[in-house]
Amino acid sequence: xxxxxxxxxxxxxxxxxxxxSNGAGYKGSxxxxxxxxxxxxxxxxxxxxxxxxxxxxxxxxxxxxxxxxGALLYALNDSDQQLYILxxxxxxxxxxxxxxxxxxxxxRCGGTHRT
Numbered sequence: 001x002x003x004x005x006x007x008x009x010x011x012x013x014x015x016x017x018x019x020x021s022n023g024a025g026y027k028g029s030x031x032x033x034x035x036x037x038x039x040x041x042x043x044x045x046x047x048x049x050x051x052x053x054x055x056x057x058x059x060x061x062x063x064x065x066x067x068x069x070g071a072l073l074y075a076l077n078d079s080d081q082q083l084y085i086l087x088x089x090x091x092x093x094x095x096x097x098x099x100x101x102x103x104x105x106x107x108r109c110g111g112t113h114r115t
């Protein structure tokens with residue numbers, strides 16, 4: 001059960017995991033993770049993901065996406081104009097890039113990703 005959500009939602013390429021942003025000012029994790037359970041439903045993962053380096057009261061993930069192989073999760077934070085790149089296994093931060101004022105989505109061109 002989710003207490004609140006924002007506009008970020010992404011499925012893993014295999015369709016066995018869902019990532020959902022928790023919204024601005026949420027005291028828990030910034031992104032919740034749900035795994036498919038026995039092909040009949042979904043269960044929340046034990047731990048969500050946090051955007052390390054983001055100011056908690058300035059976190060509003062406006063978009064989520066995954067890499068084609070499912071290894072990376074991309075999160076656009078509308079409040080601090082940053083794209084966060086996380087590993088999907090455990091949510092470890094890989095990089096943080098400034099992308100401009102109020103990012104909303106990204107476009108993928110070939111093997112590259114653009115915001």
